[in-house]
Amino acid sequence: MGANSFGRFFTVTSFGESRSAGVGAVIDGCPAGIPLCAEDIQKELNRRKPKNSFDDSDSIKNVFSTRRNETDICEILSGVFEGKTLGSPIAVLVRNNETSSKDYDNLKDVFRPGHADYAYEVKYGHRDYRGGGRASGRETIGRVIGGAVAKKMLEVFALKTDKKPIEVRVRAEEIAGLKAETPIKEDDELPENIFERLKALAYKGDSAGCILSCSILNVPEGLGSPVFGKLDAVLSQAIMSIGSVKGIEIGGGFYSASIPGSENNEISKNYSGGILGGISCNMDYPLNSNYEAGRKGEQGCQIDLKLAVKPVPSIKMNQGTFNKRGDRVTLSVGGNHDICLFPRIVPVIEAMIYLVLADAFLASRIERF
Numbered sequence: 313m314g315a316n317s318f319g320r321f322f323t324v325t326s327f328g329e330s331r332s333a334g335v336g337a338v339i340d341g342c343p344a345g346i347p348l349c350a351e352d353i354q355k356e357l358n359r360r361k362p363k364n365s366f367d368d369s370d371s372i373k374n375v376f377s378t379r380r381n382e383t384d385i386c387e388i389l390s391g392v393f394e395g396k397t398l399g400s401p402i403a404v405l406v407r408n409n410e411t412s413s414k415d416y417d418n419l420k421d422v423f424r425p426g427h428a429d430y431a432y433e434v435k436y437g438h439r440d441y442r443g444g445g446r447a448s449g450r451e452t453i454g455r456v457i458g459g460a461v462a463k464k465m466l467e468v469f470a471l472k473t474d475k476k477p478i479e480v481r482v483r484a485e486e487i488a489g490l491k492a493e494t495p496i497k498e499d500d501e502l503p504e505n506i507f508e509r510l511k512a513l514a515y516k517g518d519s520a521g522c523i524l525s526c527s528i529l530n531v532p533e534g535l536g537s538p539v540f541g542k543l544d545a546v547l548s549q550a551i552m553s554i555g556s557v558k559g560i561e562i563g564g565g566f567y568s569a570s571i572p573g574s575e576n577n578e579i580s581k582n583y584s585g586g587i588l589g590g591i592s593c594n595m596d597y598p599l600n601s602n603y604e605a606g607r608k609g610e611q612g613c614q615i616d617l618k619l620a621v622k623p624v625p626s627i628k629m630n631q632g633t634f635n636k637r638g639d640r641v642t643l644s645v646g647g648n649h650d651i652c653l654f655p656r657i658v659p660v661i662e663a664m665i666y667l668v669l670a671d672a673f674l675a676s677r678i679e680r681f
Contacts, residue, residue: 318550321674322462324667326454328406330443331413336405337454339391339461341674344399346465348392353404356460357384357453359498359659362650377656378648382409386457397461404457408450413442421636422643426625428555433636443647447555452660455554459663462670469673476530476612478669480662484654485618488513488520495525498655510651517628517644520652524619528586528665530612535592535672537679542590543615543672550664551619556653557661559620562587586615592672621657624650 317325321341328335361384362377384406391402419441423430428447432439439445463478470477483495487502488509496502502510513520536543544562551557563585568576576583579595586592594613626649630642650656 318458318553319667319671322465322667322670324454324458324462326451326458328408328450328454329440329445330408330448330450331411331416331440331445332408333411334405334407335450335453336386336403337457339402339404339458341671342391342397342399342402342461342465344397346397346461346468347395348388348397348402348461348464349395350386350388352464353386353388353457353460356456356463356659356663357386357406360384360452360456360656362656378650384453402461406453406457416442416647418646422641423633423635424625424643424645425631425633449555449650449653452554452657452663455663455667456659457663459659459666462663462666465670466666466673470530475532478531478612478666479529480665481527481529482658482661483525484522485525486523487652487654488522496654498658514651519624519627519650521623522621522652522654524621524654524657524661526617526619526661526665528615528617528669531586531592531615531669532673532676533591533593533613534676534680535669536587536590537672537675538590541672541675542587543592543668544585544587544590546668546672547615547617547665550668551617551661554657554660554664556621556624556657557619558622561618563616565618582614582616585617586613619661621653624653 316327317323319341323340325338325340326335327337361382387405387407389403389405391398391400419429423433427444429439429441429444432445432447443450467477469475483497485492485495487496487506490503490506490509492503492506496506510520536546548560548562551560564571564576564581564583565585568583575581582596586594588595592613592615626645626647628644628646630644633641633643635641
């Protein structure tokens with residue numbers, strides 16, 4: 313199985329399966345001397361970790377999260393000494409608490425609809441059927457680990473160059489088909505109508521998707537490499553590699569296809585999403601402030617994205633599918649599963665963005681004197 317590594321200069325390789333002994337990542341290309349400790353990684357993993365409860369409170373994680381009991385405690389195995397990176401590969405491990413396969417024994421010969429079970433069987437002829445194996449959401453722990461290190465590196469760069477640190481803001485604009493009056497942050501209480509919709513879906517054993525908006529602030533200008541390394545192309549690949557993300561728009565997205573060029577070119581609208589020619593830039597800044605500063609790339613820009621996240625495929629409702637013999641069967645998926653992936657998917661999305669920007673930043677250091 314290939315394609316488990318991401319990045320050219322700042323690379324992350326993730327490993328582990330849903331019910332294996334553990335999951336984690338190896339990060340290579342991080343410069344030496346970056347302050348880093350386990351807590352820097354742990355605080356991001358804690359955002360991804362489920363609440364492990366479901367009650368009548370309006371806490372988002374109480375409504376959405378799986379009750380799988382995982383502590384997700386990270387261990388830095390290599391690459392860090394006396395609180396700073398060494399420049400060598402950084403290996404980080406998170407041990408799995410729940411490794412029992414009892415909830416999945418009935419899936420050994422049955423393919424769950426909406427999952428990668430059948431696809432893995434077709435491609436490899438042998439698969440770990442326990443919780444989806446490599447295709448499980450547990451795989452995203454490696455992404456969050458890598459993203460935490462990338463974020464730390466970019467923060468150090470911002471501090472040394474007296475620039476604002478990159479900030480990623482992800483909000484839910486729509487959940488379970490209901491639009492929010494104001495975008496929902498990951499720690500917000502849910503609007504009553506969305507809360508009730510999710511409770512109803514949970515009662516039926518069903519699940520929900522969501523539409524997320526994402527703004528990346530203070531991005532250094534000049535990131536991205538034509539032609540096949542365009543920043544928008546790499547961001548799309550990175551975010552779409554998250555198993556549940558099924559669509560992405562950058563800037564005006566599909567709306568841009570419905571408006572005339574004169575409107576789409578309007579600098580103040582940022583329909584380009586902060587990327588032109590595959591390179592991060594901010595035309596509005598030199599136009600309205602200081603052209604020379606803009607020409608030298610001395611200010612940051614804003615990249616705007618919109619993402620579609622599919623409903624969680626593991627549901628307790630009876631569904632039609634088939635087994636290895638080709639027989640039609642009815643299946644209800646047991647075990648512990650989320651109802652909707654917001655907000656737990658937020659740190660995963662952020663991680664992939666930071667990985668892209670860290671890699672693009674290191675590339676930019678060798679592309680111009």
